[in-house]
Amino acid sequence: MTLQTAERSFSVSPTARGIWRRGRAIVLVGVIVVIAAVVPVLLPSGSSGGGALLDPGDSSLVGSRALAQVLGAHGVEVQRVDDVATALAAAGPDSQFLITESALLTEQQAARIAAAPADRLIVGDVRHLDVLAGGLTAEIGGTPSRSRSPECALREATLAGDAYMGGSAFTAPAGSTGCYPSGGKPTLVRYVADGRTVTVVGDGQFMTNLRLAEDGNAALAMNLAGAKHRLIWLVPPAQSDETSEPGGSGGSGGSASEPKTIGDLIPQGVGWAVLELVIAVGLVALWRGRRLGPVVAERLPVVVRAAETVEGRGRLYRARRARDRAALALRAATIDRIAPRLGLPRTATPDEIVTAVAARTGEDPEQIRPALFGGAPADDSGLVALAGYLDTLERQVQDS
The missing domain is CATH 1.10.287 (Helix Hairpins)
Incomplete structure (x- = not known):
């Protein structure tokens, strides 16, 4: 337009x-x-397990909550512990240690774990191998992690198939079985020492929530971690405030009874x-703020005549049948124009206005009062008659 x-x-x-x-x-x-x-x-955030790598209570990408829940659904009792004393107390012939942070152990603690009557599954961290996995040596230099084929006779690996393996390669002791080789060296080794099965894996990413659904990762993780009825999952002591035990009913060491503050609950x-x-x-x-400045007066793009405005408002009044508002507007405008000519202030009362108009025009006050201060006209013709009479009064006041 x-x-x-x-x-x-x-x-x-x-x-x-x-x-x-x-x-x-x-x-x-x-x-x-x-x-x-x-x-x-x-x-990355620690949603429920502090964000630690391979934590069974952590549902973030680096955690292992999904694996813990799957193990629990298959009858494996997953016991999350954060101190060696609790782990040793729970150890037995039907249990297996899962150690993901062996660097946090002392030599004495590693020796006590090695002497416990339980199998050992060491994942990712290859510290204290001389104690936890005697005869096994980690090769110097890292091995890239990727999807690898088992290439071995270990039943747990052959049933799982390809898996995301790497991290570290090992020189295995005599009588051991090595799988998922990299450069001719296995990244997964299993052997039996002193009647206990020892399994060492160079990279634990295949057990995380991020990688578990890829290739045969879930099957391999289940086969390795679910070999015994009870899995004692050792986590770093710094996460002792976590009390969840997904997949099992085992206890947790540390300060599990300490109440959490509101700040601890906020992600x-x-x-x-x-x-x-x-x-x-x-x-x-x-x-x-830089766009705001002083007010600038601009010329309107179009000029609307006063008569058009009056006609527009009149049509609106008529469309809404607002004869009362139209009559009030006509009377107020008339009084505003004639009051100064009559020498009356803006605070003049209706009686003073009626008396002054009657004295100036000679009209009957009983006729002037309803015209200036009466009720709403009954119909459109009454409104037109009122407008005409008010116009006559105004002209008489102006001409007198």
């Missing part, structure tokens, strides 16, 4: 450029809010999200 004026025409129809100028602030704020919401989700990503939102709001405020 285009409005014509005497000088030029102005288009009032929305354009793509105008819409973009008005909406780009909203779009920018929306993008910032989306980024602020997505980034904390993508950041770590919330703080980053709040900080990013504050920064985003500040940037938008600075961006919009």
